[in-house]
Amino acid sequence: xxxxxxxxxxxxxxxxxxxxxxxxxxxxxxxxxxxxxxxxxxxxxxxxxxxxxxxxxxxxxxxxxxxxxxxxxxxxxxxxxxxxxxxxxxxxxxxxxxxxxxxxxxxxxxxxxx
Amino acid sequence: xxxxxxxxxxxxxxxxxxxxxxxxxxxxxxxxxxxxxxxxxxxxxxxxxxxxxxxxxxxxxxxxxxxxxxxxxxxxxxxxxxxxxxxxxxxxxxxxxxxxxxxxxxxxxxxxxxxxxxxxxxxxxxxxxxxxxxxxxxxxxxxxxxxxxxxxxxxxxxxxxxxx
Numbered sequence: 030x031x032x033x034x035x036x037x038x039x040x041x042x043x044x045x046x047x048x049x050x051x052x053x054x055x056x057x058x059x060x061x062x063x064x065x066x067x068x069x070x071x072x073x074x075x076x077x078x079x080x081x082x083x084x085x086x087x088x089x090x091x092x093x094x095x096x097x098x099x100x101x102x103x104x105x106x107x108x109x110x111x112x113x114x115x116x117x118x119x120x121x122x123x124x125x126x127x128x129x130x131x132x133x134x135x136x137x138x139x140x141x142x143x
Numbered sequence: 144x145x146x147x148x149x150x151x152x153x154x155x156x157x158x159x160x161x162x163x164x165x166x167x168x169x170x171x172x173x174x175x176x177x178x179x180x181x182x183x184x185x186x187x188x189x190x191x192x193x194x195x196x197x198x199x200x201x202x203x204x205x206x207x208x209x210x211x212x213x214x215x216x217x218x219x220x221x222x223x224x225x226x227x228x229x230x231x232x233x234x235x236x237x238x239x240x241x242x243x244x245x246x247x248x249x250x251x252x253x254x255x256x257x258x259x260x261x262x263x264x265x266x267x268x269x270x271x272x273x274x275x276x277x278x279x280x281x282x283x284x285x286x287x288x289x290x291x292x293x294x295x296x297x298x299x300x301x302x303x304x305x306x307x
Binding site: 051054055057058061062063064066067069070071073077078099100101104110111113114115117118121122124125131132134135136137138 | 163166167169217218221224225228229232235236237238239240241256257258260261264266267268269278280282284
């Protein structure tokens with residue numbers, strides 16, 4: 030088994046730590062934000078960058094440890110970026126259809142002007 | 144419709160699926176190549192009826208630039224949203240905005256809606272096909288018009304150039 034140079038180890042550790050931190054922030058947002066629509070903002074952004082950073086760390090690690098570049102992580106990132114907006118859109122649409130309650134200060138609530 | 148375009152409705156997409164399959168299994172043996180090509184032919188053939196009209200991608204290079212801009216914006220938007228999440232949530236003024244779309248191509252509209260969902264504090268919630276507007280939920284509205292202008296110049300106009 031090859032050993033990693035310390036600089037690379039540091040970079041990989043940094044990526045994984047940043048990823049974990051961003052994912053944690055997203056979860057805090059999920060817990061703290063007051064209504065459903067605002068909570069939607071957490072998973073679409075924080076999780077894409079959080080998981081993205083973790084995957085870059087994983088990509089670097091496995092690319093150097095084994096022969097050849099590991100591209101599976103890149104594909105996972107691609108899938109994530111394609112599916113995150115779609116799932117957020119479906120949840121938002123369902124909430125809109127059911128007129129899920131939102132905080133009172135929300136501007137231009139679509140079902141209130143009609 | 145010719146015989147070939149009946150069996151292989153989207154040749155580029157078939158190729159993309161085959162290559163994607165090979166990268167996913169991470170092996171380039173003959174068996175996997177055959178399986179990849181098989182999937183690449185089968186999936187477009189069995190699903191192409193559900194899809195909107197073929198979009199015309201005229202300029203691939205600006206599309207690459209668009210994705211780089213998008214990647215940068217995703218990183219920035221994460222920082223902005225993170226700061227708002229940690230800060231006092233009472234100061235946030237969330238709201239919905241209606242964004243009039245001028246794009247024609249359905250795939251371009253999908254890209255625009257996805258882009259909006261991935262960038263600063265905005266999530267696309269609804270696309271009104273009659274009025275041709277996107278309903279967007281914004282985490283914090285400072286200036287509604289500025290936000291609309293920003294989306295128009297930063298994302299919609301490049302997309303318009305790409306899919307003209």
